Amino acid sequence: MKVDFFNPQIYDAQVQIFKVLTHPARLAILDILRNGDHCVCHIEAHLGYRQAYISQQLAVLREAGLIQDQREGWNIFYHVTDPRIYDVLDALRQMTGEQAAPGQSKAVICNCPKCSG
Numbered sequence: 001m002k003v004d005f006f007n008p009q010i011y012d013a014q015v016q017i018f019k020v021l022t023h024p025a026r027l028a029i030l031d032i033l034r035n036g037d038h039c040v041c042h043i044e045a046h047l048g049y050r051q052a053y054i055s056q057q058l059a060v061l062r063e064a065g066l067i068q069d070q071r072e073g074w075n076i077f078y079h080v081t082d083p084r085i086y087d088v089l090d091a092l093r094q095m096t097g098e099q100a101a102p103g104q105s106k107a108v109i110c111n112c113p114k115c116s117g
């Protein structure tokens with residue numbers, strides 16, 4: 001008698017998103033994009049990672065479809081494509097009891113177009 005096992009492919013899209021989330025820098029970037037679109041230099045100023053490293057993580061997030069980029073003049077701004085990702089992240093934060101995001105600390109001196117403009 002043939003047993004109909006479930007088809008693991010029904011989880012493919014979810015697995016892809018979870019894979020991308022298994023990285024502290026990517027979670028931190030998503031948290032920074034929580035309050036709107038930002039450029040690489042803003043993320044760099046607030047996280048302290050080098051720009052090349054941030055660009056690498058942004059590329060992973062973009063390829064997974066979690067963020068999109070938009071050019072404005074000389075700058076490229078990134079925004080989250082579907083804010084429901086924050087429902088997932090908020091639920092995880094509540095489950096783990098971990099501290100709130102690396103925020104938009106006022107103490108950080110940021111020269112990005114939004115902060116300095």
Ligand SMILES: [Zn+2]
Nearest residue numbers: 042110112115
């Ligand atoms: Zn800024």
